[in-house]
């Protein structure tokens with residue numbers, strides 16, 4: 001098998017669901033955001049402050065290219081990973097892609113408690129999330145093998161649905 005890759009917006013649950021899926025499938029788990037932080041030795045807000053979003057996106061592209069060359073792991077990506085066509089191509093090649101969908105209201109609720117998302121350090125995070133979703137939703141769908149709704153559904157249920165939906169897919 002190749003990898004199992006989760007894409008979707010901030011607060012869709014990619015990191016949370018990815019960790020649970022990996023445990024369930026007894027596969028290693030990697031999170032591109034965490035990988036970037038480890039390699040840089042700094043957190044994401046620091047990278048945005050010092051290198052700008054552009055600097056972060058360069059680091060993200062390098063990490064995604066490398067992780068997508070691996071096999072047999074669950075990979076959670078950052079919410080903006082689909083913005084670059086090079087990343088979309090790498091993710092498609094890297095394995096099965098699952099789009100975790102969440103409404104703006106749910107994203108807002110799930111991201112309101114922590115401060116590690118620089119794009120949401122704004123007076124109107126709902127507008128930012130809405131604008132980003134309008135641009136990115138077609139890109140998530142473009143590369144997804146399956147789309148799974150996460151609104152009002154606990155992580156365990158989302159994991160179960162992903163496993164069932166992947167099982168039902170014809171071979172690529």
Ligand SMILES: Nc1ncnc2c1ncn2[C@@H]1O[C@H](COP(=O)(O)OP(=O)(O)OP(=O)(O)O)[C@@H](O)[C@H]1O
Pocket residue numbers: 008009010011012013014015016017033076077078079110111117150153154155158
């Ligand atoms: N299905 C769910 N139901 C309820 N809460 C959830 C669900 N999925 C994730 N959460 C919670 O929402 C918060 C954000 O989840 P998580 O960090 O996994 O999102 P993410 O998609 O990885 O976001 P980012 O793109 O910013 O990395 C966490 O506190 C997590 O516990």
Ligand SMILES: O=C(O)C1=C[C@@H](O)[C@@H](O)[C@H](O)C1
Pocket residue numbers: 009010033044077078079080081116117118119
């Ligand atoms: O949606 C985005 O562009 C981002 C999402 C996070 O996962 C991080 O990758 C970073 O905060 C940017």
Ligand SMILES: [Mg+2]
Pocket residue numbers: 014015016031033076077078
């Ligand atoms: Mg995450």
